[in-house]
Amino acid sequence: MQDALFDTHAHLIADDPVAYPPSPMRGTTAVTKMTYTATAEWLIGQMDALGVAQACIVQRGHVYGYDNSYIIDSGKRFPDRFVPVVILDAQNPATPAILTRMVREDGVRGVRFAQTLFEDYSTGWMNSPTAMDCWRTAADLDIPVAIIFYRLHLPWALPALKFIAQQVPTLRIIIDHVGTAHTASTPEMRKYVAAGFDPTLPGAPDYGIDTTIAMFDAMPQVHFKITEIVLDRLADQRLEPATFVRLLADRFGAERLMWGSDLGQSEKSYDVKAAMARDAATALSADERHQFFHGTAARIYKR
Numbered sequence: 001m002q003d004a005l006f007d008t009h010a011h012l013i014a015d016d017p018v019a020y021p022p023s024p025m026r027g028t029t030a031v032t033k034m035t036y037t038a039t040a041e042w043l044i045g046q047m048d049a050l051g052v053a054q055a056c057i058v059q060r061g062h063v064y065g066y067d068n069s070y071i072i073d074s075g076k077r078f079p080d081r082f083v084p085v086v087i088l089d090a091q092n093p094a095t096p097a098i099l100t101r102m103v104r105e106d107g108v109r110g111v112r113f114a115q116t117l118f119e120d121y122s123t124g125w126m127n128s129p130t131a132m133d134c135w136r137t138a139a140d141l142d143i144p145v146a147i148i149f150y151r152l153h154l155p156w157a158l159p160a161l162k163f164i165a166q167q168v169p170t171l172r173i174i175i176d177h178v179g180t181a182h183t184a185s186t187p188e189m190r191k192y193v194a195a196g197f198d199p200t201l202p203g204a205p206d207y208g209i210d211t212t213i214a215m216f217d218a219m220p221q222v223h224f225k226i227t228e229i230v231l232d233r234l235a236d237q238r239l240e241p242a243t244f245v246r247l248l249a250d251r252f253g254a255e256r257l258m259w260g261s262d263l264g265q266s267e268k269s270y271d272v273k274a275a276m277a278r279d280a281a282t283a284l285s286a287d288e289r290h291q292f293f294h295g296t297a298a299r300i301y302k303r
Contacts, residue, residue: 003281003289005274006297007047007055009176009227009260013038014070019095022279023065025116026089026125032062038264040074044081046270053294054080054303058146058263059087061114072106083301085110085146090131091124099134103141109301111138112146112176115153118191123153123160135168144172144300148227151184151192154212162215165222172300173222174258178248179213182233185265189233201237207244209251220256221238224248227262231276241280245292254288 009242014020015037022031038119047055056189068086075084083221088095090113091281102108113134126132126147138145149157158179165173176181181201182285193199202208209284216222226245234241248257259281281289297303 003074003278005259005277006294006303007052007054007261007263008174008225008258008297009058009262010043010055011038011060011063011262012040012043012057012070012074013060015039020064020070021067022063023067025061025065025087025114026091027116027120031065032060034063036079036267040082043263043270044078047081050271050274052274053295054083056083056085056110056260056297056301058085058112061087061112061116064239068102068108069089072102072108073173073291075107079107080219083109083303084219085112087112087114090126090134091128093130095134096137096186099256100141103143107201108143110146111145112148114148115150115157118150118152118188121153121156123156126151126157127160127164129226132164132167135164135171139168139171142302144174146174146176148176149179149183150188152197154179154181154183156300158212158215161222162219165216165219169221171221173221174225174300175213176225176260177227177229178224180208182230182244184206184233185229185231201233201239203237203239204243207239209247214251215236216252220253223256223300224252225258225260226277226280226292227260228266228268228276229262230274231280232266241276242283245280246283249284249288249292254284255296256289257292258300260291
C-alpha cells in the first residue's frame with residue numbers, strides 16, 4: 001500500500017485572469033506569463049486520483065505577487081484539503097497586521113518570504129528590523145514561515161536565516177527546495193549560467209550540505225522541503241535522488257523533511273511529480289517515509 005501524501009508545495013494558477021489578475025512583486029515590473037492553468041478544482045481531482053490527502057496551496061509570487069486572493073478563496077472552498085500559504089512583503093510595515101487578519105479571518109496557515117531580484121545580494125528583505133517584526137508575528141500566530149532563496153544568494157542568506165532562527169526560537173521555519181545548491185529552478189539555472197557562474201552541482205559524499213544547511217544541524221525548528229526542482233537538479237548531474245534524501249534523513253532526521261510537488265512551476269504532470277517523490281523515498285524506512293510524505297507537514301501545519 002502506498003503512503004498517503006501531503007503535498008507541501010502546490011502553486012495554483014487560475015483560469016480567470018480578470019477575477020485573478022497578475023501582479024508584480026516588490027522591485028519588479030514583470031510577471032510570469034502562464035501558458036497553462038492549475039485550478040483548485042483540477043488539483044482536487046488530481047489529488048483524489050493519486051492518493052494526496054492534503055496540499056499546501058502556495059502563492060505563486062512571480063505570477064500574482066502579494067495578491068493572495070486565489071489562494072485564500074480556494075482554501076475557503078476546500079478547507080479540508082487545502083492549507084493556504086501566502087506570500088507577503090516582509091519589507092512592508094503593514095505586513096504583520098495583514099498576516100494577523102489573514103490567519104484569523106481567512107484561514108491562512110502559513111506565510112512565505114522571497115527575494116525578488118537575482119542580482120541583489122542584500123539580506124534586508126529577510127532580516128531588516130521591519131522584516132524581523134514579520135517573523136515574530138508568525139511565531140506569535142503559531143504558523144510556519146517558508147523561505148525561498150536563489151542559489152546565488154545562499155552564502156549570505158543562510159547565515160542570515162540562522163540568525164533569525166536564533167532570535168525567534170519558537171518559530172517553525174521551512175527552507176524551500178532544501179537550501180543546498182540543488183535549490184535552483186531551471187529558469188534560475190539559465191540565469192546562473194548566463195551570469196558566468198559554474199553550474200556544476202555537488203554530489204557525493206555530502207552533496208554540498210557541509211557548506212550550506214549543515215549550520216542548522218542543532219536547530220530542529222528548521223525544516224527542509226524537497227521538491228521537483230531538487231530532483232530535477234540531481235537528475236541533471238546523474239545523481240540518485242534516493243541517496244540524497246537518505247543522506248538528509250541520516251543527518252537531520254526524517255521528521256525535518258517534507259515533500260512538495262512544485263505544481264504550477266513546471267509543466268510535468270502531477271502523476272509524474274508524485275512518482276518522482278516516491279522514487280526518491282525508496283531508501284527510507286516505512287516510518288521515515290510517513291514523516292517525509294505526511295507526518296512532518298501535518299505536525300508543522302497542525303493538520
